[in-house]
Amino acid sequence: MSELSAARYGKDNIRLYKVHRDEATKTHTVTEMTVCVLLEGDIQSSYTKADNSVVVATDSMKNTVYLLAKQNPVTPPELFGSILASHFPEKYPHIHAAHVKIITHRWTRMTIDGKPHPHSFLRDGAETRNTEVVCKRGAGIIVRSGIQGLLVLKSTGSAFHGFVRDEYTSLGETWDRILSTEVDTNWGWRLFKTLNDVKSNISLFDKAWESARNITLKTFANDNSASVQATMYKMANEILAAVPEVNNVDYSLPNRHYFEIDMEWHKGLKNTGKDAEVYVPQSGPSGLIKCTVSRTKASKL
């Protein structure tokens, strides 16, 4: 015997671009996003009985994303995600929950001859601003925000020593190493009761993204790092301190290794330890260090 124990469906990779034209200043502002919408509800019969009467076509979900993008602001993405996620359970009684993920891609305004250009932009990196919103009927709106793909490196100010040494250990201790990672961080907001609750807190979202990004970069640069673990814990705590409406912060940081090259074999050339200048960046394997830091219950908003 078997049963359908979970079901969720929708449209992924919905690509969306929206331009805002400020007529007064003749300045354009552009937003490019990739959206995923998945629905849950009384949809079991579409799987078990080939009953399409309960299916809102994924093509219609894609249309809805474009129509709601035309009729509403698409920024901040936490707001647009909440507008989308609350639409589906509101419109279709048999749909109980909507899961929306929005990836916002960078289009940074060009500076030409020292001035911000009114309508030209550049992709300055693979970093994205992400949002995941879940709207479950009667259970409020869950919002998570994040940054992914922010590649950083420091050429000193990082050590790693004092770790377990046993018959499996070949890694030497170091008091000065290169540290590089691709930041993946997310922060979870206090529960929003309704779409209006999200709307009345709209100014928080951009500010939190800026704080999280600045804290990540500043802590990475300035911390005399004992390990990826210790540095990421500091970052997460600082975000919790800076944004009272955030209840938890997670980081997932690959440790992208750079290996020294021993050149002693070539005329005694010194290229290790304090003499190391030329390294081999490793494509893999890499460490992968993760953590979630949560506000203790008593200190939640």
Ligand SMILES: O=c1[nH]c(=O)c2[nH]c(=O)[nH]c2[nH]1
């Ligand atoms: O910051 C680090 N944390 C580790 O857990 C680890 N393990 C390792 O081999 N190198 C490092 N670096």
